[in-house]
Amino acid sequence: DVVMTQSPLSLPVTLGQPASISCRSSQDLVHSDGNTYLSWFQQRPGQSPRRLIYTVSNRDSGVPDRFSGSGSGSDFTLKISRVEAEDVGVYYCMQGGAEPPTFGPGTKVDIK
Amino acid sequence: EVQLVESGGGLVQPGGSLRLSCIASGFSFSQSWMSWVRQSPDKGLECVANLNPDGIAKYYVDSVKGRFTISRDNAKNSVFLQMNSLRSEDTAVYYCVRDPLYHEFDIWGLGAMVTVSS
Numbered sequence: 001d002v003v004m005t006q007s008p009l010s011l012p013v014t015l016g017q018p019a020s021i022s023c024r025s026s027q028d029l030v031h032s033d034g035n036t037y038l039s040w041f042q043q044r045p046g047q048s049p050r051r052l053i054y055t056v057s058n059r060d061s062g063v064p065d066r067f068s069g070s071g072s073g074s075d076f077t078l079k080i081s082r083v084e085a086e087d088v089g090v091y092y093c094m095q096g097g098a099e100p101p102t103f104g105p106g107t108k109v110d111i112k
Numbered sequence: 113e114v115q116l117v118e119s120g121g122g123l124v125q126p127g128g129s130l131r132l133s134c135i136a137s138g139f140s141f142s143q144s145w146m147s148w149v150r151q152s153p154d155k156g157l158e159c160v161a162n163l164n165p166d167g168i169a170k171y172y173v174d175s176v177k178g179r180f181t182i183s184r185d186n187a188k189n190s191v192f193l194q195m196n197s198l199r200s201e202d203t204a205v206y207y208c209v210r211d212p213l214y215h216e217f218d219i220w221g222l223g224a225m226v227t228v229s230s
Contacts, residue, residue: 037214048207048220049157060218092157096215100173103157 002026002095004104012112019080021107023093028073030097037097040069040078043106044089052091053078085111114138114219116208121224124198132193132224134208139219142186147211148193151223152204161193162211175201198228 003026013019029036040053051060053069056076066081080087088111093104120132132148147162161182162171170182181194191208206226210219 031214035214037216039216041217048223049151049217050220051216051218054216054218094157094215094217096217100171101159101215101217105156 001100002029002098002102004093004095004102006091006093006104006107009105009107011107011109013080013083013109014112015085016082019083019087019109021078021091021093021109023071023076023078023104025074025076025095027098029095030073035097036072037095038069038071038076039094039096040067041092041094041103042087042089043092044086047089049092080109083109083111116210116219116221118206118208118221118224121206121226123227123229125230126199126228128198128228129194129196130198130226132195132206132208132226134191134221136189136191136208136210139210141189145211146182146184146191147209147215147217148182148191149207149209149217149220150202150204150226151207152201154201155204159215160206162215163191195226198226200228202226203228
């Protein structure tokens with residue numbers, strides 16, 4: 001199985017400041033169709049996960065543009081340009097191009 | 113409104129059974145792959161089963177093979193997870209999730225808590 005790792009696992013941030021989460025996979029995630037099926041999910045306290053980003057850098061409808069995804073191969077990043085209070089929660093990366101789909105352990109974002 | 117609503121969770125003894133149900137609305141269910149993803153403090157998020165639109169192609173994570181069965185009723189916009197021979201390590205919140213191309217998990221339900229304990 002593809003192992004997904006994230007760093008840091010805990011990220012205290014100051015409101016209005018940027019934040020960055022790294023996600024690495026144990027193998028290259030480029031699929032034979034040329035796409036890279038790497039997604040990012042946000043899970044606010046007490047809520048279900050919500051997809052923010054798919055295929056590395058595509059933002060879901062309704063997701064603020066302060067969220068952006070980037071990367072390639074086995075190295076990916078989720079960035080929040082200016083953290084707001086509603087961004088508190090746990091963020092997960094996930095690969096879906098290789099069976100079985102696997103999630104990272106999560107990065108907990110909270111406010112300093 | 114696009115939504116998935118799970119039901120059927122609860123407390124069950126080791127070796128017991130539960131059947132989770134999920135009703136979909138607001139999208140073309142009969143054309144969608146569907147998955148069950150569980151979340152526990154020990155294992156995090158884990159896709160335990162998924163099913164193609166016609167109910168034939170199925171995937172199960174190794175730890176549930178032979179014990180869990182995923183099925184669907186397209187006429188009722190519903191997907192099910194029959195869980196038998198439950199173990200303490202199956203304790204988790206179980207989410208019903210739409211599973212578009214290559215597991216991009218774009219719609220999640222609210223979750224159903226399953227607790228396996230004596």
